[in-house]
Amino acid sequence: MIKTRGLVKKYGSFTAVDGVDLNIPTGEIYGLLGPNGAGKTSTIMMLLGIVKPTRGDIFLFGEPYNPKRLDLRKRIGVVPENHPHGMWSWMTAYEYLEMFAELFEVKDKERRIEKLLSQVRLSEVINKKIGEFSRGMLQKLSFVRALLHDPDILFLDEPISGLDPLGIKQIRDLILEENREGRTIFISSHLLSEMEKICHRVAIISRGRLMAEDRMESLLNNLSRERKILIDLESIPSELPDEVKRLSYVLDCRGDGNTLVITVPREGDYRKGLSEFLIKKNLIPLSIKEQMVSLEEAFVTITKENVEMLAAMGESR
Amino acid sequence: MNLRIHAARVIARRKTLETVLNPGFYIAQTAGLLLGYILITGFTGAIDSSGFSFELNPVYDFVGRAMVGAFGRTFVDKLFSEGPFLLALYISFLPSFFYLSINSVFRFSFEKKVGAIELISYGPADGTSCFLASYVKDILLTLLTIAILFIYFAVAAFNNNIVLGSRFLYSVPLILFTSSALYAYGILAAVATDNAVSAISLYMGIVIFFLIILMGTFSIVSGYVSTLSGVFTRIAGWLSPLFYWNLSLTGVESGKAGFFITGIVILSVLTGIVLFASHLIVGVKGVRK
Amino acid sequence: MKGKAAGFILAFCVTLFAFADVPVRKEEFIYSILAFNGRDYSGTFAREEADTIYLIAGVDNFLTAKKTFVYFWPITGEWRTDTQGLDQEMSGTLEVYSDKEQPVKLTPEKYTYYNVRGVYELNWNVAKGKEADKVRSHYEDLVDEYWKAISEYYNKRAEYESRLDKITGEITERRKRGEDVTSLLEELKTMKPPARPQPPEEYTVPPVPVKSGFIINLPVGEYRIRFLTPDGFIMQGSEKKIVVFEKRREGGIGYEIIPGDKWTRPSESKTPHSVLYVDGTTDLYLRPFYQDEFNDLYYEKMRRNDSRGNPNLMKWVRMQQVPEARIEMSPMDGNITTVTEEPFYVEQVQGASLGYRIVPFDAEGKHEGREPSIRAFHIPIERERGVLKISLFDREGKQILSGKRQIRVIPGAGFKTGLFLLAFVPLLVMGVVLFFRRKRYSD
Numbered sequence A: 001m002i003k004t005r006g007l008v009k010k011y012g013s014f015t016a017v018d019g020v021d022l023n024i025p026t027g028e029i030y031g032l033l034g035p036n037g038a039g040k041t042s043t044i045m046m047l048l049g050i051v052k053p054t055r056g057d058i059f060l061f062g063e064p065y066n067p068k069r070l071d072l073r074k075r076i077g078v079v080p081e082n083h084p085h086g087m088w089s090w091m092t093a094y095e096y097l098e099m100f101a102e103l104f105e106v107k108d109k110e111r112r113i114e115k116l117l118s119q120v121r122l123s124e125v126i127n128k129k130i131g132e133f134s135r136g137m138l139q140k141l142s143f144v145r146a147l148l149h150d151p152d153i154l155f156l157d158e159p160i161s162g163l164d165p166l167g168i169k170q171i172r173d174l175i176l177e178e179n180r181e182g183r184t185i186f187i188s189s190h191l192l193s194e195m196e197k198i199c200h201r202v203a204i205i206s207r208g209r210l211m212a213e214d215r216m217e218s219l220l221n222n223l224s225r226e227r228k229i230l231i232d233l234e235s236i237p238s239e240l241p242d243e244v245k246r247l248s249y250v251l252d253c254r255g256d257g258n259t260l261v262i263t264v265p266r267e268g269d270y271r272k273g274l275s276e277f278l279i280k281k282n283l284i285p286l287s288i289k290e291q292m293v294s295l296e297e298a299f300v301t302i303t304k305e306n307v308e309m310l311a312a313m314g315e316s317r
Numbered sequence B: 001m002n003l004r005i006h007a008a009r010v011i012a013r014r015k016t017l018e019t020v021l022n023p024g025f026y027i028a029q030t031a032g033l034l035l036g037y038i039l040i041t042g043f044t045g046a047i048d049s050s051g052f053s054f055e056l057n058p059v060y061d062f063v064g065r066a067m068v069g070a071f072g073r074t075f076v077d078k079l080f081s082e083g084p085f086l087l088a089l090y091i092s093f094l095p096s097f098f099y100l101s102i103n104s105v106f107r108f109s110f111e112k113k114v115g116a117i118e119l120i121s122y123g124p125a126d127g128t129s130c131f132l133a134s135y136v137k138d139i140l141l142t143l144l145t146i147a148i149l150f151i152y153f154a155v156a157a158f159n160n161n162i163v164l165g166s167r168f169l170y171s172v173p174l175i176l177f178t179s180s181a182l183y184a185y186g187i188l189a190a191v192a193t194d195n196a197v198s199a200i201s202l203y204m205g206i207v208i209f210f211l212i213i214l215m216g217t218f219s220i221v222s223g224y225v226s227t228l229s230g231v232f233t234r235i236a237g238w239l240s241p242l243f244y245w246n247l248s249l250t251g252v253e254s255g256k257a258g259f260f261i262t263g264i265v266i267l268s269v270l271t272g273i274v275l276f277a278s279h280l281i282v283g284v285k286g287v288r289k
Numbered sequence C: 001m002k003g004k005a006a007g008f009i010l011a012f013c014v015t016l017f018a019f020a021d022v023p024v025r026k027e028e029f030i031y032s033i034l035a036f037n038g039r040d041y042s043g044t045f046a047r048e049e050a051d052t053i054y055l056i057a058g059v060d061n062f063l064t065a066k067k068t069f070v071y072f073w074p075i076t077g078e079w080r081t082d083t084q085g086l087d088q089e090m091s092g093t094l095e096v097y098s099d100k101e102q103p104v105k106l107t108p109e110k111y112t113y114y115n116v117r118g119v120y121e122l123n124w125n126v127a128k129g130k131e132a133d134k135v136r137s138h139y140e141d142l143v144d145e146y147w148k149a150i151s152e153y154y155n156k157r158a159e160y161e162s163r164l165d166k167i168t169g170e171i172t173e174r175r176k177r178g179e180d181v182t183s184l185l186e187e188l189k190t191m192k193p194p195a196r197p198q199p200p201e202e203y204t205v206p207p208v209p210v211k212s213g214f215i216i217n218l219p220v221g222e223y224r225i226r227f228l229t230p231d232g233f234i235m236q237g238s239e240k241k242i243v244v245f246e247k248r249r250e251g252g253i254g255y256e257i258i259p260g261d262k263w264t265r266p267s268e269s270k271t272p273h274s275v276l277y278v279d280g281t282t283d284l285y286l287r288p289f290y291q292d293e294f295n296d297l298y299y300e301k302m303r304r305n306d307s308r309g310n311p312n313l314m315k316w317v318r319m320q321q322v323p324e325a326r327i328e329m330s331p332m333d334g335n336i337t338t339v340t341e342e343p344f345y346v347e348q349v350q351g352a353s354l355g356y357r358i359v360p361f362d363a364e365g366k367h368e369g370r371e372p373s374i375r376a377f378h379i380p381i382e383r384e385r386g387v388l389k390i391s392l393f394d395r396e397g398k399q400i401l402s403g404k405r406q407i408r409v410i411p412g413a414g415f416k417t418g419l420f421l422l423a424f425v426p427l428l429v430m431g432v433v434l435f436f437r438r439k440r441y442s443d
C-alpha cells in the first residue's frame, strides 16, 4: 500500500530521516517504533505530503506520490501527535465532526458520526463543547474524525502516549477492531511494550535510520541473543535457583512465585535437559513455556549502543 | 481545484459562524454605529440658517480644522457637500474592518502555528483552502457590516431629511472591493510570516504604508510625510488598494463612470494577484509550524 | 493646526522681541506677477526661494522683474514685499524655455487691461504697446470730459439755485406788496434743475494706467524662465519653472447663498450633487454664477505664490453671475413657482438684537435715492421639514443642468435618542445569539 525508497529529510544541516525504506502491506498493523526524536513524525509527514522529502521516493496506493493530489488524501485518515482542538473548542463534538465529514464529502454524515461516536462511547457528549473534553475524549474524537470517511489507511502518530491505562486499552481495542475490518494501520510510537501487542510488522528507527524492519515474530527471534524458559512448579526450594545456575547452559535463574525463570542462549532446545534435572531433584514441572523476548528488550538490544536513547526511553515511561 | 474550493466553502462556513458567535464582532458593529451616530448628529448640529459649517459643532470643529490643515479647505468642502454620510460610512466601517482583518491575520498565523491548518491539510484541502476560507468569511461579514451600516444610515438620513448622497452610494460597492484587496494583503502577511506578532506587524505596516501614500496624495502640507509619501507613491503606489479607491471616487466626482469601473476592476485583479501570491508562498513554505 | 499656530505665535514673539517690531526684511530679486485668474487680475510675487510660477493658459499675464524688500508676516503666515523701502524695476530680457520649442526672448512691453460693460460681467481686454496708450488716453479723455461736464454741472446748478432763490424771494416780496406773481410762478413751474452728468459707463473696470512688463501668454505645459541683465548676466534667483494650466471643466453653476439673517456670511454651493441643508429659520437669497474647475494647488498658487493647495483635487471657482436668469422652485407638494432676480435692501434691525433684515428694494418709497444692497433670487423657506428642488434657466430660457440644487430643511430635534439606541441593536442581537448558542451546548 505504501512504499518508500531512500527517504531523506534534512532540517538545515540536521538529518532527521536518513534513507528510510518502508514497505507497508495492505491490511496490516504496521508499527514505526523508536525513541523521541528518532524521525517518526517527520517520516509520517512526508508520507502525508505535508513535509517535502529532501530525497527519496514515495509510492502511495501503487502510484508515485504527488502531494498536490488532494483526492488521494480522501483515502487517508490521520490521528496526529498533537491535537489543535483549541482552535475549535467552541464547537460541539457533532459540529466538529460534521465539519470534517463535509470536508471529506462523507455520505449520510449524521448516521456515520453517531455510529462512530457510540463505538468509542462518546454518544453522551455529542452536543458538548469540545473545549470541555478530557485528553482521552479528545484522542477518541480524533480517532472518530480520522475514521469518518472510511479511509483505506489510518496513520496514528503516538496514539496512546499520555493516556491512562483504561484509555490505552480502549484505543488498542479500537485499533484492533479497525484492523479486523481490513484497514491498514500505520502506528508510530515510542511506547514499545504496547505496540508489540498489536503490530503485525514493525520498523525500528533510531536517529533517522531504520535499524530493522520485519514481521514481529521473526524480528524478535532474530534479534534476541537469549531466551527465557518459564517452568511452573508446586513450590520452589530456596537453593534451587543457585543449583540451576550452575548448569553449563544456564545464564541466569530466579524464582518468581512458583515459577522458575531461566535464561538460556537463543540457540538450542534446553527444555528436555531442564526437566530431567528437575525430575532428578524430585520436582515435577507442571508446565514448561518458552517466553518470547519482548519488543522492548529487542529494541534495547538493537540500539544498546545509544545511551542517550536509553535515557530518553526511561524518561518516557 | 474543485476539492480545494469545496474545502474553502466548508471551512468558511465555520469561520463565519465562529466570528458571529464572538462578542468582538458585535462590539465592533456597535462601535461603528456609534461613530456614525456622532458624525450624523454632529452634522445636523452644525447646520444653521446659512447651511453647514463645521465650526458650529465641537466634534466637527476639531475634525474639520485638522483636515483643513492637512488636506485643505477644498477637500473638506467636497467631503461634506452631500451630507455627513460619506465620511460616516468610512469611519463607521473602520472598527469592523480592523476587527475582521486583524482577527483573520492573527487567526491564520495562530492556526498555522498550532497545527490546525496542518490537520485540515491531512484531508482533501491545503493551506490555500484555509486562507480562501478566511477571505470568504471576511467578505461575507463585510457585506453584512455594509448592510448594517447602510440600513442605519438610511434610517438616519430619512429621519433627518438628509440625502445619503451619490458618492456614498458609489462608495458602498467600492468599500467592499477595497477592503477585499486589503484582506488579501492580510492573508499575504499571515502566510509570509512565522508567527502572529510578526504577521500583524507586517499587515499593519502594509496598511500604514498605503495610508501614508493616500494621505500624501491629499496632503497640502509639504514636509516629511508628503516627501516620504511621494517616494512611496512612485515606488509602490500601484500596489495600494487605496490608490484605486481614490481613482474610482475621483471618477465618480468628475462624472466619469469609466474610472469608477476601472478602479473596481483593478481592485479585483489586485485581490486576485495578492491571493495568488499567497497561494505560491503557502506552496513553498508549507503549512507545518 | 493649533500646534502650528502656536509655533507661529512663538516665532512671532521671538521676532518681536529680537527686532523690536520690525520683521526681518531681505532684499531679494522677485518676479512681480499680475495673473489673470479667470475672473480678474490678481497680483502676487515669486520670491527668490519660490521655484515655480503658476499661470493660466492662453491669457495675457504680466511679469515684472524687481528688487525689493521681502519679509514674512507671521500673523497671516504669508510673505510680503515692502515696496516703500525699495522698489526697483530691473531692465533686461526674459528668456522662456520649453522642451519642444526654441527659447523665446521677451522684452518689456507697455500694457493695460480693462473690462468692458456688457450683459456678461467678464469682457476683459488687454491692450499692448501703442494701443495701450491709446486705450488709456481714450479713457482719460472720457474722464476729463466727465470732469468737465461735472464742473459745468456745478456752475449750472449754482446758477439754477441762485435763480431759484431770486424768484422765490421776489415772489414773497411781490406778495407782500400785493402784486401779481403769476408770471413768476409760471417760471418757477417750468424751471428744471440741470441733469447730473453720468460717469463713463463703457467700463466696469477702466483701463489701468499703462505699465511696462513681460507679457506671458503660453499654451498648457511646463516652461523654464530666467532673467538676463542688459549686459547679459543671468540674474541670481531668476531661474524658475512656470506651470501653465487650464481649467478642466467650465460652465458649471455655483450659488452664493445668503441667509436672510446673516447677509454678511454667505456660503457657496458648487455642484448639483451638493445639498444645501438649512435649519429653516430664515429665507434664502440665491445668486447663481458661472464657475470653472481648476486644480486646487495650481489655482491657489497662481493667486498667491506662497499659498498652499491640494495637487490632487479639483475645485470650482466662481467666475461671473448668470445674467437675466430664472429659477424654478419645486417644493414637495409639486407646485412649481418661478422666481426672478429682484433688488433687495439690507436694513439694520433696531433694538436690542443687532442684526440685519433683507427687504425688497423700494425705489420710489423709503429707499428712494439709494442703491439696492443685493440683487438676488428670494427663496422662501418653510419651517416644516421639506425638500425644495431648484432648477436654473438662462436668459434664452434654456435649463442649465448644473444649476440644479436641493435645499433641505433639517428637523430641529430629529430622532437622536432613537438613533443612539439603534446603534446598540448589534449588542442585542449578540445577546440573543449567545443565549441560543448556550442552550445548544447544554442539551
Ligand SMILES: Nc1ncnc2c1ncn2[C@@H]1O[C@H](COP(=O)(O)OP(=O)(O)O)[C@@H](O)[C@H]1O
Binding pocket: A011, A014, A016, A034, A035, A036, A037, A038, A039, A040, A041, A042, A043, B289
Ligand atoms: N521543522 C523542523 N525543523 C528542525 N528540526 C526538526 C523539525 N521537525 C523535527 N525536527 C527534528 O527532527 C528530529 C526528528 O523529529 P520527529 O520526526 O518529530 O521525531 P519523532 O516523531 O520520532 O519524535 C528531531 O530531532 C527534531 O528536533
Ligand SMILES: [Mg+2]
Binding pocket: A037, A040, A041, A042, A081, A157, A158
Ligand atoms: Mg513524533
